Amino acid sequence: MNIRRHHRELNTLEKTAFIQAVLALKNDVDSVLHPGAQKRYDDFVEIHKNAMTGAAMFAPMPHGNSLFYPWHRILLRQFELALQVAVNDSSIALPYWDWDYSGTNNPFTSDFLGGDGDRSQGGRVTNGPFAFDTGRFSIRIWDEDNGDAGLRREFGEDATSWLPTASDISAGLAKTPYWPGPSSFERVSEGVLHNPVHRWISGNMADATSPNDPVFFLHHAFLDRLWEQWKQQHPTTAPYMPTNGVPGRDLDSTLVFNAPGEPSPWAQSWTVRQTLDTSDLGYTYE
Numbered sequence: 001m002n003i004r005r006h007h008r009e010l011n012t013l014e015k016t017a018f019i020q021a022v023l024a025l026k027n028d029v030d031s032v033l034h035p036g037a038q039k040r041y042d043d044f045v046e047i048h049k050n051a052m053t054g055a056a057m058f059a060p061m062p063h064g065n066s067l068f069y070p071w072h073r074i075l076l077r078q079f080e081l082a083l084q085v086a087v088n089d090s091s092i093a094l095p096y097w098d099w100d101y102s103g104t105n106n107p108f109t110s111d112f113l114g115g116d117g118d119r120s121q122g123g124r125v126t127n128g129p130f131a132f133d134t135g136r137f138s139i140r141i142w143d144e145d146n147g148d149a150g151l152r153r154e155f156g157e158d159a160t161s162w163l164p165t166a167s168d169i170s171a172g173l174a175k176t177p178y179w180p181g182p183s184s185f186e187r188v189s190e191g192v193l194h195n196p197v198h199r200w201i202s203g204n205m206a207d208a209t210s211p212n213d214p215v216f217f218l219h220h221a222f223l224d225r226l227w228e229q230w231k232q233q234h235p236t237t238a239p240y241m242p243t244n245g246v247p248g249r250d251l252d253s254t255l256v257f258n259a260p261g262e263p264s265p266w267a268q269s270w271t272v273r274q275t276l277d278t279s280d281l282g283y284t285y286e
C-alpha cells in the first residue's frame with residue numbers, strides 16, 4: 001500500500017527519489033501510445049489533452065462533471081505506478097501540495113519542483129530539475145501542434161486566478177451533495193478550488209496539456225485527498241452521484257481514456273464504482 005503525504009513531510013532522499021522517478025519516466029521509458037516518438041511521461045500529457053481538446057478527443061469528458069474525481073484518480077494512480085516501474089521502486093508515492101505557497105509548504109524550490117518562470121524567456125522555468133537547460137525535461141506535447149520545448153510558469157499573471165486559502169478549502173468541503181448543481185461538492189471544488197490553481201501557476205498548467213508540469217500531479221493528489229476528506233466529513237451522503245440511470249457517468253460506467261480506434265494507454269479498465277476506495281487501488285493518505 002502506498003501512502004501519499006504532503007511534500008513537506010518528505011525527507012531529502014524521498015524528494016530526490018520522486019524527482020528521479022519523474023525524470024526517468026520523462027527520458028528512459030518508451031511511450032505506449034507512440035513508441036519511439038515520445039516517452040511514457042508524455043503519454044499522460046496526451047491522455048489529458050485528449051480528455052479536453054484535439055483530434056483524438058474522447059467522450060465522455062471528465063471535466064466539468066461528476067467524472068472529474070474518479071477519472072483523475074485513475075490517471076494519477078497509473079502515473080504513480082509508472083513512476084515505480086521506471087525506477088524499480090514500489091515505494092514511490094505521489095506527494096501532494098495543499099496550495100499554500102509560504103515557507104516549507106512551497107514546493108517551487110530549486111531542490112524540488114523548480115521555481116516561477118522567467119518572464120524574459122517566455123515564462124521558462126530556469127532552475128530546478130525540470131529547467132530546460134538541464135536537457136532532462138523537454139516538452140513534447142502541446143495543445144497546438146507545436147510549442148516551447150521548455151517548461152513554463154507565470155505565477156499570478158492571470159488576474160482571474162488565486163491560490164485557495166484554508167477557509168476556501170473548508171467551505172468547499174462543506175458542500176453537498178457530490179453532484180449535481182452549482183453548489184455541489186464537485187462543482188465548487190473543481191470550479192473554485194481546482195481551476196484557479198491551474199491559472200495561477202499558468203504557463204503549461206493553464207493548458208489542456210497541463211500534466212506537462214509535474215506540479216499537476218501534486219495539485220491533483222491534493223484534490224484526490226479532498227474527495228476522501230469530503231467522504232469522511234459526510235458519511236451519510238452518497239460518495240458519488242449519479243448512482244444509476246446515466247450511462248457513461250453513473251457508478252457502473254467504465255472510465256474512458258482514449259477515443260475509439262486510438263490506442264489504449266493501459267490494459268486495465270475501471271468502472272466509477274471501482275475508484276471509490278483508494279485502498280482497492282493500492283494507496284491511501286497519511
Ligand SMILES: [Cu+2]
Pocket residue numbers: 048063072
Ligand atoms: Cu484534468
